[in-house]
Amino acid sequence: MIYSDIPQETIRRLPLYLRRIDQLIKSDQEHVSSQDLARDLRMNPAQIRKDLAYFGDFGTRGVGYDAERLAREIRSILNLDHTWNMALVGVGNIGSALLTYPGFERRGFKVRVAFDKREELIGTEVGGVTVEDEARLEQSVTESGSKLGIVAVPSHSAQEVAQRLVKANVKGILNFAPTILNVSDGVRVTYVDITTELCQMVYYFQE
């Protein structure tokens, strides 16, 4: 489905709504109101109603939304109604933690192939995936049909790895290396930078 003019901030909040709705469904709640979500997520209910209104009117006043239906709609909106194959490069501490991270599969993300250049890691199995030689990256990523790549190598190799992933038809990169990646325009890069998050947090401690 394609929806136009949806603000980026709304897209940012939808996965949070979805996570909470899934939790409510698990505990057998059939309906969910914007008030429920607002309270649990510490947000403004009017904001939540406004976000959900972009996708049509599927709530009933006084009853709220049908939880299963709302979850299905959000998954469809977010493009999460099928599995996304991923390729991971760099099986160090962070890479290994990601290979065993249970949060991915819950949303349909699946690391299919993993690479490292360190001989002692090649051929080992981490989280059910056999680590391959980084030399095989392009071929193996293409064969796996992965459209998402995770860069978990040291900063000095991150740019090269990103370019090789893009060559293998990866369209989105989650970058854990603390460095800026230059990739072609059609490719999205998301930076996961824990130190930057900490820096922002401590700024507010002086007030």
Add this chain to the structure above:
Amino acid sequence: MIYSDIPQETIRRLPLYLRRIDQLIKSDQEHVSSQDLARDLRMNPAQIRKDLAYFGDFGTRGVGYDAERLAREIRSILNLDHTWNMALVGVGNIGSALLTYPGFERRGFKVRVAFDKREELIGTEVGGVTVEDEARLEQSVTESGSKLGIVAVPSHSAQEVAQRLVKANVKGILNFAPTILNVSDGVRVTYVDITTELCQMVYYFQE
């Protein structure tokens, strides 16, 4: 230093500028212009000049900013001119990766104490820190003077752990558990949720 009315978005960008300026200093560049930063970070130079202008006028037209001085100013603005002690709870895959994460110390963040409730982990050393029994959390965190806490336990324990950290005088929490934390008003929580980042990314793939 206290600066008023600085937009949150500016605060969010300052650590990115700082990281890039530090890289330039390392490669012996003495001056840095908003154009340099804009090109490297793929941003708008006018935006960067506007962000830096909140803190006074320390650039020279045509020459740019004195790199060392600008880095020092940003560190001071962000409250990064001293070490921040941290407490980490949950030494699983993610917790272990964080204990050995080199990015923290570069910015003055230092995990001083780490906890787990699993007997086989208590007493082991990870990244130079000896894992303590979670039962000792309040006492040990208070003694360590940690103002920052990292929650890397499973979702169902995250709320309890967060409350115990707050009791031990922690003012900011970096939460890796995929769940919302309810803490008292003076405490900041930052969520690191990789799956949510992926969800946002794939939304844009349908366009």
